[in-house]
Amino acid sequence: MTATTTVSCLGRxxxxxxxxRLFCFHHAGGGASFFSSWAGRLxxxxxxxxxxxxxxxxxxxxxxxxxxxxxxxxxxxELAAGLDEGPWAAYGHSMGAMVAFALTAARLRxxxxxxxxxxxxxxxxxxxxxxxxxxxxxxxxxxxxxxxxFGGLSPQFLGRDDWLRVLxxxxxxxxxxxxxxHRAGLPDPDDEQARLPLSVEAFAGxxxxxxxxxxxxxxxxxxxxxxxxxxxGGHFFPxxxxxxxxxxxxxxxxxxxxxxGAAPAAPR
Numbered sequence: 001m002t003a004t005t006t007v008s009c010l011g012r013x014x015x016x017x018x019x020x021r022l023f024c025f026h027h028a029g030g031g032a033s034f035f036s037s038w039a040g041r042l043x044x045x046x047x048x049x050x051x052x053x054x055x056x057x058x059x060x061x062x063x064x065x066x067x068x069x070x071x072x073x074x075x076x077x078e079l080a081a082g083l084d085e086g087p088w089a090a091y092g093h094s095m096g097a098m099v100a101f102a103l104t105a106a107r108l109r110x111x112x113x114x115x116x117x118x119x120x121x122x123x124x125x126x127x128x129x130x131x132x133x134x135x136x137x138x139x140x141x142x143x144x145x146x147x148x149x150f151g152g153l154s155p156q157f158l159g160r161d162d163w164l165r166v167l168x169x170x171x172x173x174x175x176x177x178x179x180x181x182h183r184a185g186l187p188d189p190d191d192e193q194a195r196l197p198l199s200v201e202a203f204a205g206x207x208x209x210x211x212x213x214x215x216x217x218x219x220x221x222x223x224x225x226x227x228x229x230x231x232x233g234g235h236f237f238p239x240x241x242x243x244x245x246x247x248x249x250x251x252x253x254x255x256x257x258x259x260x261g262a263a264p265a266a267p268r
Contacts, residue, residue: 009078010082018086032057071184089119093123098181109185147171232244
């Protein structure tokens with residue numbers, strides 16, 4: 001079933017005084033709350049805008065997506081105004097990295113305003129063999145154990161069938177999105193002429209059990225300008241070891257804000 005977006009994917013309107021909008025895309029099985037603390041860690045001139053997919057948290061009553069192309073098409077419509085109004089960047093974590101990149105590629109094809117930079121975390125480039133579990137290979141208890149093992153689920157969920165009945169269908173549909181990401185209009189990584197005119201910084205956790213730094217670094221085959229950063233922590237390094245990650249992200253954002261073309265803050 002294709003989801004419909006009956007509620008805005010943003011929890012609020014973008015700030016008018018921000019010099020840069022940072023749209024944040026969450027991981028599989030997660031939600032916008034993953035980014036709830038980010039505004040307090042990033043420069044005040046950056047407006048942190050978590051993007052909430054349907055079927056979870058504040059949008060739990062809405063049908064979920066199962067195909068990456070449907071996600072990109074819907075977000076492209078809903079976020080168009082916010083992406084075109086002024087300078088923007090994006091951070092995508094795990095599944096969110098693929099969504100952010102595919103959305104940006106679609107906007108470039110349509111002539112939309114490009115981002116100042118993309119930040120991609122904890123996700124292998126699409127042409128690299130995935131280590132994510134297939135949506136339907138494991139039963140609920142096996143899948144829950146896998147989530148606990150790589151840090152995506154608290155052990156207290158094990159044995160709580162009532163909790164797992166709510167969580168795991170969301171995760172399974174998100175894994176279906178991940179499995180269809182290679183069909184979401186991405187360029188051919190073997191064709192240098194097809195590389196997108198984007199600046200991308202990719203982040204990998206040094207102890208990530210799901211994806212290696214080399215697999216994350218393979219995103220460099222898709223764009224003109226690429227930087228690879230390995231930080232302490234596992235798959236969820238922004239939560240597990242936040243200081244090194246935010247130090248590096250803040251440094252990169254400060255460079256963007258210092259560039260001559262950076263928009264001035266609007267009068268308060």
